[in-house]
Amino acid sequence: MGAPVEAADKDKRRPLHLACDKGHFPCARLLVNAGADVNARTADGETPFLIAAGMNHVEILRLLAQSGADISLADANDWSPLHFATDRGHTSSVACLLEMGAPMEVADKDKLRPLHLACDKGHFPCARLLVNAGADVNARTADGDTPFLIAAGLNHVEILRLLAQSGADISLADGE
Known part of the structure; x- marks a missing residue:
């Protein structure tokens, strides 16, 4: 047994x-x-x-x-x-x-998607994989933040370049 x-x-x-x-x-x-x-x-x-x-x-x-x-x-x-x-x-x-x-476009209760997390934590290799797989580079969180705004607020320059080169709207303001 x-x-x-x-x-x-x-x-x-x-x-x-x-x-x-x-x-x-x-x-x-x-x-x-x-x-x-x-x-x-x-x-x-x-x-x-x-x-x-x-x-x-x-x-x-x-x-x-x-x-x-x-x-x-x-x-x-x-x-x-x-x-x-x-x-x-x-x-x-x-x-x-x-x-x-x-x-990959699933969002949590705060509308955070995996790409938002990669931008927040500065995980460039993960961000690149997600972007190359077609992640929405302009997706907004519940607070209105885009991946670009999150990366900019934390000075993740490499990710900012990736997002800009991938069609992110760098003029988008947050929800406030």
Whole structure:
């Protein structure tokens, strides 16, 4: 008799969530093969796929996607896998997610999209991947900020150049 693959702690984290968090590919594969729910949610709404994206575990992302994980599920704050990967500057995960067709124009409760996060954190490689994949360079947050305004406010010059060269309207004022 084996251990139950769907046992959960008080935060509803299951063994597969933990394997994805720590990057233990052999454990993740074993759990998936044993029938673990690849779309199981924690108390915060995180799925194994979201966790793997945020921790830059590309091999696990591929395993989960091949095993039927829904790559578009967001957490309780409406953060998508691309939000997590971009926010943390995980270029490999961003590239993998874009290859898989993960939605890139999803917005959280504040209308922040992954490109806004790349501009805020100064993650140029992630910004370049998103822009090259067709991200809306003029998308506005709930506060009316565009990616260009965010990058300008934080003096991320390399990103400003990228956005300007990619058709961003540099004359757009914020919502105030």
